[in-house]
Amino acid sequence: MSGRELLKDKKRIVIKIGSSSLTHQETGRINLTKMEKLVRILTDLRNQGKDVILVSSGAIAVGKETLGIRNRPSKKAVKQACAAVGQARLMMVYQKLFAEYNQVPAQILMTKYTMINDISRENAQNTFHELFDMGVIPIVNENDTVTTDEIEFGDNDTLSAIVTALIHADLLILLSDIDGLYTDDPRQNENAEFIDCVEHIDERLNSMAKDSSSLVGTGGMATKISAAKIATASGADMIIANGEEVGIIQSIMAGDKKGTFFLAQKDENFKLLDYISTKQYSNKA
Numbered sequence: 001m002s003g004r005e006l007l008k009d010k011k012r013i014v015i016k017i018g019s020s021s022l023t024h025q026e027t028g029r030i031n032l033t034k035m036e037k038l039v040r041i042l043t044d045l046r047n048q049g050k051d052v053i054l055v056s057s058g059a060i061a062v063g064k065e066t067l068g069i070r071n072r073p074s075k076k077a078v079k080q081a082c083a084a085v086g087q088a089r090l091m092m093v094y095q096k097l098f099a100e101y102n103q104v105p106a107q108i109l110m111t112k113y114t115m116i117n118d119i120s121r122e123n124a125q126n127t128f129h130e131l132f133d134m135g136v137i138p139i140v141n142e143n144d145t146v147t148t149d150e151i152e153f154g155d156n157d158t159l160s161a162i163v164t165a166l167i168h169a170d171l172l173i174l175l176s177d178i179d180g181l182y183t184d185d186p187r188q189n190e191n192a193e194f195i196d197c198v199e200h201i202d203e204r205l206n207s208m209a210k211d212s213s214s215l216v217g218t219g220g221m222a223t224k225i226s227a228a229k230i231a232t233a234s235g236a237d238m239i240i241a242n243g244e245e246v247g248i249i250q251s252i253m254a255g256d257k258k259g260t261f262f263l264a265q266k267d268e269n270f271k272l273l274d275y276i277s278t279k280q281y282s283n284k285a
Helices: 004-009 032-047 059-066 076-100 112-116 118-133 156-166 203-210 220-234 248-253 272-278
Strands: 012-017 051-056 105-110 137-142 171-176 237-242 260-262
Touching: 004 248, 012 032, 012 156, 032 051, 032 076, 032 137, 032 248, 051 156, 059 076, 076 105, 076 137, 105 118, 112 118, 112 272, 118 137, 118 156, 137 156, 156 171, 156 220, 156 272, 171 220, 171 248, 220 237, 220 260, 237 248
Parallel strands: 012 051, 012 171, 051 137, 105 137, 171 237
Antiparallel strands: 237 260
C-alpha cells in the first residue's frame, strides 16, 4: 500500500506553484489560462470542505515584465521594486479569477522573522485558522519587498514546507518543472531512473540533492529535499510533480501515480523553530 489511495481524504492541503508555471516562457507574461484553471481546481477543493493554501511565486517575474526589465535583476533594490509592483498585479489577477467562482482569497506575506518571533508566529497561525473558518483560501508568498539576507526564507519550496508545519497540514504538493525525483538529471542522463515513492530520506537522497548535476526543477532538487524533510517530519505527506499541466492536482488527489510521493514520517522531537533558526537558505527560485 503506497498511501496514494488515501490522498483523497486529506483535509488540509498546501500547494506550491513556481514562477515558470504561472508565466509564458516566451514572454514572461502571466499565463491567464493556466491561472484560471488553477483557481478553479483550488476552489473545487475548497467546495469539498478542504482547507486549501496556495504558496505562489511570481511577484518578481510579473513585476519585471510589467516594468519592461528584460533580464532577471541582480541588485536587491531592483528585485524588491519588481516584487512590489508584481505582487500587487498578481493578487489583482487572483482576486478577479477567484471572484468568478464566488471564492474569497487572502494575501499573506511572510519573512523568516514571522516564524522566529513568538508573537508574530502565533499571530500568523491564528490568522490562517481564522481564514479557514471563514472559507477563505490564503495565498502565501515571501515578502520580497522588505526581506534582507538575514530574514528571508530564500525559496518557496522551503516556505511552503514551513507553512505546512505551521498550520498542521496533512499534504504538501510542490509543482515543479520536472515530473518528480530522479536518480540523476534526466535531461542530461538518459539512464536516470524515476523514483516513485520515498519512504525515508536517507543519505543517498541527501547526496543526490547536494550533487550539482542533479539540481533540477525551478528551485533545485536540494530545496525540494529540504522541504520534504520539514513536511514529512511535521506529519504531512509530500508530492513533487510537474506543474506544466495544473490539472495534475486533481489526478494526485484521486490517488493516481503522479510525481514522487514522500511518505509522512512524523517526528515527535521535530521542532520547526529550531530548524528555521539554524538553517541557511539558498537564493530564491
